[in-house]
Amino acid sequence: MKRVYLFFFFLLIGKFTMAQSGATIEGTIFYQGSPLEGVTVKIDDTKIGGVSDSIGRYYFTGLQAGTYRLSVSRLGFVSQTKAIQVTDQKTIRLDFSLEEKEDGLEEVVVTGTMKEVNRLETPVPVEVYNHHFFKRNPTATLFDALQMVNGVRPQINCNVCNTGDIHINGLEGPYTMVLIDGMPIVSGLSTVYGLSGIPSALIERVEVVKGPASSLYGSEAVGGLINIITKKSQSAKLSADVFGTTWGEYNADLGLSQAIGKKANVLTGLNYFNFANKIDHNHDGFTDMTLQNRVSVFQKWNFNRKENRLFSVAGRYLYEDRWGGQTTWNKSYRGSDEIYGESIYTKRWEVLGNYQLPVSEKMFFMFSYNDHDQNSVYGDEWYLAKQRIAFGQLTWDKQIGKHDLLAGAALRYTYYDDNTTATTVTERSGEIVNHPSKITMPGIFLQDEIKLASKHSLLLGMRYDYNSEHGNIFTPRMAYKWSISDHDILRLNAGTGFRVVNLFTEDHAATTGAREVEIEENLKPERSINVNLNYIKKLELADGNLLNFESSAWYTYFSNRILPNYDEDPQKIIYRNLAGHGVTRGISLNADLAMYNGLKLTAGGTWMNVFNKERNDEGQLEKFRPILTENWMATWALSYHINALNLGIDYTGNVYGPMRLALLSELDPRPEYSPVWSIQNIQFTWSNGSKLEIYGGVKNLLNWTISKSVPAFEEGDGAGIKSPIARAFDPFNSSVTYGDDGQIIPTPDNPYALQFDPDGYSYGPNQGIRGFLGIRVRI
Incomplete structure (x- = not known):
């Protein structure tokens, strides 16, 4: 009988306890309509808190009647607080929809130190641009x-095929290292032919480091690096972004993000771009813009593992068919000397991944491989090349007291073969033999970030690489951060860089154009020393307005610098190590203003002084300015949102100072320096929540093109034509007369002693004003 009483006693106690257990608050946290994990959720004035799970859910139980204030926050997003009234024992739902911060100061960055860290905490200055920033001026x-x-300036290096590279602080494209998810798979051939194949739809954010970063990333990171962080897969979501222009350009981005059971999430992206109109507004007989047909397929897998260990694998395939040239050209003339055309077929595939080892220590193995096949023809000159790059890197992240250590070992293998003199050798017998380049470069690096005090930290790093062709390379690094206050941060960085050069994969002019390439010596690796001072000021103005300033001053000294010499002989591009030194120095200022009334402004300006000094025949150093280097530039993006109409307005633009250009002879009548020029755009975006956006506007409002800044030739054949292409009417130089010394002799038909040159006078776009209209849909 006692057992029966005890049974009913505990049963009643259980019911009573359940009745008094309280209410439940639960909900999901969204970002752009998709669940967002890793968001901190707290109940104010209590110790109750948690983090949203992989599908954005949170919940709190056992709450008594009353009013509660829930606060949610995550780095890079605007924090929110909501109040909710609890009156009974029921479950109450409260969802949140977060927006990204526009100032970018609290973004999580990885590029500066290879670790995820708040941008304000890292000693290395990193600029962050999320995909919202790039949506202000949509591009393919x-x-x-x-x-x-x-x-940063995208430089178009060819007026016919429109290939280009990316300049940072006045340094040419080969000095810029481009990473995808932290891995160096964009290099060599892809820096010339593959950059246009990276669709904007893949980008979650872009991190930019200005100045050498070779102590962490090795060769090519001399002028700076750009790290493209791809989007992470979330819950099931279908997205599409399609736009077209009045020139006949069409771009489509499709994305599907979905969960594969409980073990993985996958993001699939498809990009297609097509432009098939032969437009010749300057009437020089050549296409103003290269015709293109491009497809890119991307897929990224994130696997769910125990203890939230990371494992992601991504792959991408790119195919592009582009051509430019005389408007009467078609593929039947490919490689012939009848009608001039530059036709480029690009096939590229790549795979990359990051795997956290199943050990107690924080260790990661990163890997990538890419295969690039280039089939190009410039008039009747063929350029056939293959490149393969394999990369593997093991890192160990360890916290020991005040020391935050990162150690790593890397191995990079590069294979390159083409049909030029770059991969041929002459045997003793006189026979010319093909000899592909095979470079193996193992390396080790160590980094220690030391917390000197609550407001002071010091980062010391060094890297050692062994290049199978150039031997030992050592690159040290130092960074110091002083958090003066919560709103003031000062950083000082110093480091070294090195660069191994392959002209035929980095310099488009070496494979096309009328000039002969001459390499005077065995080129030694370039070396650089850099000092950078960075200051951030964050201001919280009245009425919730935010104003952030970031300024930098830098100085970089180069030895063994390799530059193309266009001045010594107008018939040649001469490459050699500079018998002297090079310097780039300057200051930059960025400002971000976000106002409560919906007005946002991002603006920046850079002044730079880039020059080289080389010894002349008398042994004296002579100072000269390299070509295609501006002294100053500025960019801006002004946005305003009209809430009542759900309408956003974006006005974006840039302006560049004069650049020195490569002339073809002493008689060349074209200006030696480019004018001040600017590209400006306006966009209007109507949105219906996060599921639908319709956008449109006008690009290149000023209708600026290179052709408008080139004077019309007054004499000889082609008189009256304003074209950046020298002697566009004679692309095979059939009417050019050469002397015994190989130099051009002025004639009545060619009074300026010019030859056909599609590259030398290329410094900006030749695509004029155009309208655009697009739609974004998320399901």
């Missing part, structure tokens, strides 16, 4: 999108 590729970043 990352190459075009970077025109909005201060200190």
Whole structure:
């Protein structure tokens, strides 16, 4: 009987306890309509808190009647607080929809130190641009999108095929290292032919480091690096972004993000771009813009593992068919000397991944492999090349007291073969033999971030690499951060860089154009020493307005610098190590203003002084300015949102100072320096929540093109034509007369002693004003 009483006693106690257990608050946290994990959720004035799970859910139980204030926050997003009234024992739902911060100061960055860290905490200055920033001026590729970043200039190197590279602080494209998810798979051939194949739709954010970063990333990170962080897969979501222009350009981005059971999430992206109109507004007989047909397929897998260990694998395939040339050209003339055309077929595939080892220590193995096949023809000159790059890196992240250590070992293998003199050798017998380049470069690096005090930290790093062709390379690094206050941060960085050069994969002019390439000596690796001072000021103005300033001053000294010499002989491009030194120095200022009334402004300006000094025949150093280097530039993006109409307005633009250009002879009548020029755009976006956006506007409002700044030739054949292409009417130089010394002799038909040259006078776009209209849909 006692057992029966005890049974009913505990049963009643259980019911009573359940009745008094209280209410439950639960909900999901969204970002752009998709669940967001890793968001901190707290109940104010209590110790109750938690983090949203992989599908954005949170819940709190056992709450008594009353009013509660829930606060949610995550780095890079605007924090929110909501009040909720609890009156009974029921479950109450409270969802949140977060927005990204526009100032970018609290973004999580990885590029500066290879670790995820708040941008304000890292000793290395990193600029962050999220995909919202690039949506202010929608473009089909990352190459075009970077025109909005201060200190960064996409440089078009060819007026016919429109290939290009990316300049940072006045340094040429080969000095810029481009990473995808932290891995160096964009290099060599892809820096010339593959940059346009990176669709904007893949980008979660872009991190930019200005100045050498070779102590962490090795060769090519001399002028700076750009790290493209791809989007992470979330819950099931279908997205589409399609736009077209009045020139006949069409771009489509499709994305599908979905969960594969409980073990993985996958993001699939498809990009297609097509432009098939032969437009010749300057009437020089050549296409103003290269015709293109491009497809890119991307897929990224994130696997769910125990203890939230990381494992992601991504792959991408790119195919592009582009051509430019005389408007009467078609593929039947490919490689012939009848009608001039530059036709480029690019096939590229790549795979990359990051795997956290199943050990107690924090260790990661990163890997990538890419295969690039290039089939190009410039008139009747063929350029056939293959490149394969394999990369593996093991890192160990360890916290010991005040020391935050990162140690690593890396191995990079590069294979390159083409049909030029770059991969041929002459045997003793006189026979010319093909000899592909095979470079193996193992390396080790160590980094220690030391917390000196609550407001002071010091980062010391060094890297050692062994290049199978150039031997030992050592690159040290130092960074110091002083958090003066919560709103003032000062950083000082110093480091070294090195660069191993392959002209035929980095310099488009070496494979096309009328000039003969001459390499005077065995080129030694370039070396550089850099000092950078960075200051951030964060201001919280009245009425919730935010104003942030970031300024930098830098100085870089180069030895063994390799530059193309266009001045010594107008018939040649001469490459050699500079018998002297090079310097780039300057200051930059970025400002971000976000106002409560919906007005946002991002603006920046950079002044730079880039020059080289080389010894002349008398042994004296002579100072000269390299070509295609501006002294100053500025960018801006002004946005305003009219809430009542759900309408956003974006006005974006850039302006560049004069650049020195490569002339073809002493008689060349074209200006030696480019004018001040600017590209400006306006966009209107109507949105219906996060599921639908319709956008449109006008690009290149000023209708600026290179052709408008080139004077019309007054004499000889082609008189009256304003074209950046010298002697566009004679692309095979059939009417050019050469002397015994190989130099051009002025004639009545060619009074300026010019030859056909599609590259030398290329410094900006030749695509004029155009309208655009697009739609974004998320399901």
